[in-house]
Amino acid sequence: MGSASNGSDASTKPLKFLIYGRTGWIGGLLGRLCESQGIEYVYGSGRLENRSQLASDIVSSAPTHVFNAAGVTGRPNVDWCESHKVETIRANVVGTLTLADVCRERGLVLVNYATGCIFEYDESHPLGSGVGFKEEDSPNFTGSFYSKTKAMVEELLKNYENVCTLRVRMPISSDLTNPRNFITKIARYDKVVNIPNSMTILDELLPISIEMAKRNLTGIWNFTNPGVVSHNEILEMYRDYIDPSFSWKNFTLDEQAKVIVAPRSNNELDTVKIKNEFPELLPIKESLIRYVFEPNKKTSKA
Numbered sequence: 001m002g003s004a005s006n007g008s009d010a011s012t013k014p015l016k017f018l019i020y021g022r023t024g025w026i027g028g029l030l031g032r033l034c035e036s037q038g039i040e041y042v043y044g045s046g047r048l049e050n051r052s053q054l055a056s057d058i059v060s061s062a063p064t065h066v067f068n069a070a071g072v073t074g075r076p077n078v079d080w081c082e083s084h085k086v087e088t089i090r091a092n093v094v095g096t097l098t099l100a101d102v103c104r105e106r107g108l109v110l111v112n113y114a115t116g117c118i119f120e121y122d123e124s125h126p127l128g129s130g131v132g133f134k135e136e137d138s139p140n141f142t143g144s145f146y147s148k149t150k151a152m153v154e155e156l157l158k159n160y161e162n163v164c165t166l167r168v169r170m171p172i173s174s175d176l177t178n179p180r181n182f183i184t185k186i187a188r189y190d191k192v193v194n195i196p197n198s199m200t201i202l203d204e205l206l207p208i209s210i211e212m213a214k215r216n217l218t219g220i221w222n223f224t225n226p227g228v229v230s231h232n233e234i235l236e237m238y239r240d241y242i243d244p245s246f247s248w249k250n251f252t253l254d255e256q257a258k259v260i261v262a263p264r265s266n267n268e269l270d271t272v273k274i275k276n277e278f279p280e281l282l283p284i285k286e287s288l289i290r291y292v293f294e295p296n297k298k299t300s301k302a
């Protein structure tokens, strides 16, 4: 944003983060990261759709940056949003836009954990081609209500020069006991599809989002590790590093469609932009091994 984008604010004022999503997965991890890095932070107590509560959070905490890890993703999964459309709009549309607007009014950068599940492989970006969707591409997947509203909000947020939109996909963390972790999810399913996708290793990328705030970066960012990994490739790593007796069954997209309500997005995102800013960012399979499977290794795999 304007004068903030040159980083001058960050260099003169000590950092203080205001974070939404205290009870959530990403919000919780973010608070722990701030603690480990010695960054002062507070969690917002307002509901996203309540403008006056957000304004009073900002007045009382006087942050240098605001992070939004709040929103509804549905429990047990995004199918919930199909039957709770107004609740989904309230948090993910009205709420996110209200927070962006309040932050803009006060000259604050908002780092927004959004989603990359707004694209699906198409003729110009076929599966296996290595051609990913770029930051400037418009969403082409509106198959689920969750994705549809997230795509609408992304389009609107483009007009907010204070917002940093991070397109997160199929987040993975080193905590293999967490049921939200993509690895834990697919390891527990009766049957899984097998499709290469872009994914976000949180242990590597959440610290990068803090660095992005320090640099006052804004705009849209594909927030995934470079490259793709398939369900089977992940489960093979799981078997090799964690549980040699682990086995699984695959099914087709058509068979999957019978056990879910809304279609799911499968895609590859282009990572040239984030890789230029953070050249050390690891390709997805290397990141999986470094941040998830090596630290959790239970087998004798070398």
Ligand SMILES: NC(=O)c1ccc[n+]([C@@H]2O[C@H](COP(=O)([O-])OP(=O)(O)OC[C@H]3O[C@@H](n4cnc5c(N)ncnc54)[C@H](OP(=O)(O)O)[C@@H]3O)[C@@H](O)[C@H]2O)c1
Binding pocket: 020, 021, 022, 023, 024, 025, 026, 027, 046, 047, 048, 049, 068, 069, 070, 071, 072, 073, 074, 090, 091, 095, 113, 114, 115, 116, 168, 169, 170, 171, 180
């Ligand atoms: N997990 C994924 O698979 C995934 C994938 C891609 C992108 N993302 C995005 O990343 C963000 C965070 O995901 P997550 O997995 O950490 O979610 P999560 O674990 O479900 O946590 C969501 C958080 O949002 C808060 N919240 C919900 N509605 C709110 C509202 N109206 N006002 C204030 N707070 C509200 C919840 O607090 P209460 O309990 O108080 O409601 C909770 O702290 C979401 O926007 C999601 O779309 C997630």
